Amino acid sequence: MRLSQYLLPTLRETPADAEIISHQLMLRAGMIRRLAAGLYSWLPLGLRVVQRVEQIVREEMNAAGAQEVLMPVVQPAELWEESGRWDNFGPELLRIKDRHERDFALGPTHEEVITDLIRGEVRSYRQLPLNLYQIQTKFRDEIRPRFGVMRAREFVMKDGYSFEADEASLDRTYEAMFEAYRRIFLRLGLDFRPVRARTGAIGGSVSHEFHVLADSGEDEIAFCTSCGYAANVELAEAAAPETERPAPAEDLRTVDTPGAYTIAAVSAMLDVPADRTVKTLFAEGRHGPVALILRGDHELNEDKAAAHPALGGECHFLDSHRIRQLAGAEPGSVGPVGLDAEKVAVLADREAAVLADFVCGANRPDQHLMGVNWDVNLPEPQAADLRMVVKGDPCPQCRTPMDTTRGIEVGHIFKLGAKYSESLGATYLDADGREQPMLMGCYGIGISRIVAAAIEQNHDQGGIRWPQAIAPFDIALIAINKKKSQRVADAAEALYGELRQAGYEVLYDDRDERPGIQFNDADLIGIPHRLVVGEKGLDRGMYEYKSRAEQDAQDAPVDGILDFLRSRSADS
Amino acid sequence: MRLSQYLLPTLRETPADAEIISHQLMLRAGMIRRLAAGLYSWLPLGLRVVQRVEQIVREEMNAAGAQEVLMPVVQPAELWEESGRWDNFGPELLRIKDRHERDFALGPTHEEVITDLIRGEVRSYRQLPLNLYQIQTKFRDEIRPRFGVMRAREFVMKDGYSFEADEASLDRTYEAMFEAYRRIFLRLGLDFRPVRARTGAIGGSVSHEFHVLADSGEDEIAFCTSCGYAANVELAEAAAPETERPAPAEDLRTVDTPGAYTIAAVSAMLDVPADRTVKTLFAEGRHGPVALILRGDHELNEDKAAAHPALGGECHFLDSHRIRQLAGAEPGSVGPVGLDAEKVAVLADREAAVLADFVCGANRPDQHLMGVNWDVNLPEPQAADLRMVVKGDPCPQCRTPMDTTRGIEVGHIFKLGAKYSESLGATYLDADGREQPMLMGCYGIGISRIVAAAIEQNHDQGGIRWPQAIAPFDIALIAINKKKSQRVADAAEALYGELRQAGYEVLYDDRDERPGIQFNDADLIGIPHRLVVGEKGLDRGMYEYKSRAEQDAQDAPVDGILDFLRSRSADS
The missing domain is CATH 3.30.930.10 (Bira Bifunctional Protein; Domain 2)
Structure with missing residues (x-):
């Protein structure tokens, strides 16, 4: 072209x-x-x-x-x-x-x-x-x-x-x-990864997503480098805690926490790490209100909550008004202690359920409880996997610490049944x-x-860097100042014919533009191989070759250019 | 497959x-x-x-x-x-x-x-x-x-x-x-023909349609076998009459034509050929009513009428009520004689304008006029090309009698300007x-x-007969009773591999169906070449070959089948 x-x-x-x-x-x-x-x-x-x-x-x-x-x-x-x-x-x-x-x-x-x-x-x-x-x-x-x-x-x-x-x-x-x-x-x-996934609106039982890995991806993927387990964090299972719950060591006490309505603020004010606090979320499924309890440093996975029988397939968060009715306080000061079991069920993430001597909202404005213990200050909770996995969590298959990466979902397969x-x-x-x-x-x-x-996965400062298989053209051919040099024009024209004859898809930059613009455009559109025809090179019987993936150009012989390209394609 | x-x-x-x-x-x-x-x-x-x-x-x-x-x-x-x-x-x-x-x-x-x-x-x-x-x-x-x-x-x-x-x-x-x-x-x-065409809703000045010729086509095409002129009859120009108008020979007279409201009925009742009668259609464009006069055996081309300055781009037919107001009679008994030139313009097709001693409606119920002559019984009309061309009309370019055919419009190119x-x-x-x-x-x-x-263009009693270039498969391969003969099953399987290896697209009928059903299906779907593998043929080292275009099958050698097919493809 x-x-x-x-x-x-x-x-x-x-x-x-x-x-x-x-x-x-x-x-x-x-x-x-x-x-x-x-x-x-x-x-x-x-x-x-x-x-x-x-x-x-x-x-x-x-x-x-x-x-x-x-x-x-x-x-x-x-x-x-x-x-x-x-x-x-x-x-x-x-x-x-x-x-x-x-x-x-x-x-x-x-x-x-x-x-x-x-x-x-x-x-x-x-x-x-x-x-x-x-x-x-x-x-x-x-x-x-x-x-x-x-x-x-x-x-x-x-x-x-x-x-x-x-x-x-x-x-x-x-x-x-x-x-x-x-x-x-x-x-x-492409660098990709198949991961277990939720089935969403399409329905069905089992599904896998295929993700192209890229920092800008909207999805987070948890994966195990040891056994190969990989799942969208929307679905990834958090392995059950290995440790038992420690014995209670502290007494329950109420502390003032004026203006501290977030885990970060409470944690800082009380000098207690976030993983010793719990957060309490009020939601409703098909069977009435449920208090969802998570460790302060963990995030709720709504799909997991919805899938729990206590919610029965749906998970809608309650508004402040209903939370005040149930807990007696606003979000930011609420906790599981003293909730009326007739009115609200308590469901704790497995990591929250193995905490002892933890911190939670006091269900009174600007107050929190410290030294809270399950089975002492409040009933033993139902425990379930409710949270998003995070980097470092043990793999649910082999318990190796998992890594996370970001991906772009480009494929999805389902068993619909x-x-x-x-x-x-x-x-x-x-x-x-x-x-x-x-x-x-x-x-x-x-x-x-x-x-x-x-x-998203293949670019640099200069522009796109297409993988060979999906590049729009194989070769960008540039003639330098062909308007001033008939020799360059003729050589470029001949090379264009030779390359096409050999089966390459060639984008021939035959414009009368400055070389800088020609080079920048070739980099921008990301053709894997670039061949430049110029006076100086021709003097030496050479074209100039550069791979889009490399910084530096090199000589490529006018005679034997096809062999040269074949060797380069084999490299790439 | x-x-x-x-x-x-x-x-x-x-x-x-x-x-x-x-x-x-x-x-x-x-x-x-x-x-x-x-x-x-x-x-x-x-x-x-x-x-x-x-x-x-x-x-x-x-x-x-x-x-x-x-x-x-x-x-x-x-x-x-x-x-x-x-x-x-x-x-x-x-x-x-x-x-x-x-x-x-x-x-x-x-x-x-x-x-x-x-x-x-x-x-x-x-x-x-x-x-x-x-x-x-x-x-x-x-x-x-x-x-x-x-x-x-x-x-x-x-x-x-x-x-x-x-x-x-x-x-x-x-x-x-x-x-x-x-x-x-x-x-x-495909057997096709490019023809001049009207531009329609897309607009523009010049256009050509490409028609696939088929008796079932919705469009009629007029074409000249001598000079190559071809046009959709919606557009095709009727050549100007070569003959001058004869001198008037008859006197005007009114005749009763009870119940005769069509050209065919009037022509039969008066024993006058249709091409000596005229039909009168009342239409309106952008400039008031126009009486359109055509020879009895011709049909109006509305596009041509609309394009005439007297109508100015539109052509709407008047209803009976308005026609009675203008002509004093209902359609079937109307004619151009005695119309009020202030209220209605008269526009005659060129063939109607060269008639002498013709027949037309009398503008009175159940009566017609005979021996009507332009410039004698009514003013000289404006003449224009208003009619559909018909088979035998002279070509507008070379005056050879034109033929007509039917086509299916499959392409259309326009100059939009x-x-x-x-x-x-x-x-x-x-x-x-x-x-x-x-x-x-x-x-x-x-x-x-x-x-x-x-x-539409390529079928017979048995089904479709694809042109080679667009056939869904090149070869229909049929194994006869392969369930009963392992030898047939093995030979067909081997041939399937051999043909695909050679680059053919093969539909391999490996079903356990009766041969009659297999043959009928192969004919129905119209694959150009058929190869049959059966016991009897194999005894003689032969497959059976039939072209979809031919009635009879022939032997095709097991050894050298690819050469055989190459020779057949060259034929077809």
């Missing part, structure tokens, strides 16, 4: 409204342009990357036995009513009416449509399993779209769905998809002629998000 | 609700399934064809210097208001509101979005021309979607847009796109530093419609 004819509007300045580096660089490198909130046009350079990602995903899905289909973007409301999600999905589901006033939705996901398709085609266990996927533009009406294509309203997604006759078959497909995803992210050249097949009546006849609901799995990859995540 | 694991739900029966053969065959061959009115899911076999078409289109667009982009499906209303199409486009534009109650549309076309993009990026004539395209799912809320994917609400389209500094540049791009389209349809292996760039303010600075509106062209191809059109 000749740059003089290519729509590649690079920007020198960082756009003011772009918060994260990938969004900034995608705008600056002329990959995308904003049309409206959360809606982006992909310019030619950006689309090339999207298509390279798509192609790798497609090849690996096909190799794993999945079959590509394409379902409509616009979906009839009736199917979403059948599954129950028309009411449950929330305003991210953009609901529309056609010219006949019939209700439709813009598809953010296709469980209903594919289940409807398959219930019409599959009758017998002999037709199972089936594993279908599509690569498609999806729409989610995010309330606050941001970070460019990372959290856009329209995005390109690979979504796949499998239909199975039994659990063993679902396990096999799930495993095959897990392995296909590993291969995909390996081929993409019979959730959709039951509500939509997708059944088959088993070998004994009995009607059974199909079991399902669902397997997503955020194609456009991968492009942004790849940049 | 092994058929036993492939989602290919073929149907023996013709689906009752499918009116045209391509829709029937696409359902029967398991290519598509209906989700809702005008919304279809593409199953694996169908999507393979879509993707083959896409790939050919993409390669030829790239080769012609166009650059691929991807714009959002959801478009902000503001841009459509700027262009004036928010109000003008009609209910095919599906208007939606997002969660913040902001107006958007589902994109049926992207002139506004691309013009908005380019007005933000292009400043100078040096950045022009630019030719951008995308391949994307589009939405048009058709009032009565039908014929399967032929007139669906969601469809896959290639839409391209060029931006030019001057007319000469627009001409060059238009010509390049015309040639690219020719190459695309040639490569697709400054229509969108002016309303949206897409300007550039020319070489003299003056601000100018860019000129634009727009270039569409209906990808999913091509799939249906290819079937």
